[in-house]
Amino acid sequence: MKKIETVIQPFKLDDVREALKAIGIDGMTIYDVRGHGRQKGHKEVYRGQEYEVDLLPKVKIESVVPDDRVEETIKAIVESARTGKIGDGKVFISDVSEAIRIRNSDKDTAAL
DSSP states (O other): OEEEEEEEOGGGHHHHHHHHHHTTOOOOEEEEEEEOSTTOOEEEEETTEEEEEOSEEEEEEEEEEOGGGHHHHHHHHHHHHOOSSTTOEEEEEEEOOOOBOTTTOOBGGGGO
8 A cells, every 4th residue: 555645736736635535546545735945935925025035835635546546646646736736735655554444444445
């Protein structure tokens, strides 16, 4: 099993959710987060004063998928989240050694 963590632009959340739903990936956890990468934020003007916004709003999606579904999941995420502009986001993949469903103690892929 792999844990896929994705950080994307907030306005792309619905597109990514629909893409994952279309390939049968239902389980996910979604967080509102802030951060920056290479774009390092931007400047805004409020009441005539210019200030630096260095932590931009992002959305983080976490999902655990079986090993044989990783590539199609990543492809769906990347294609649906891409705008081609800086700040589109990142995808991180890590191993999950075990998963347990609390309700009935199902383990590993049965728990997904």
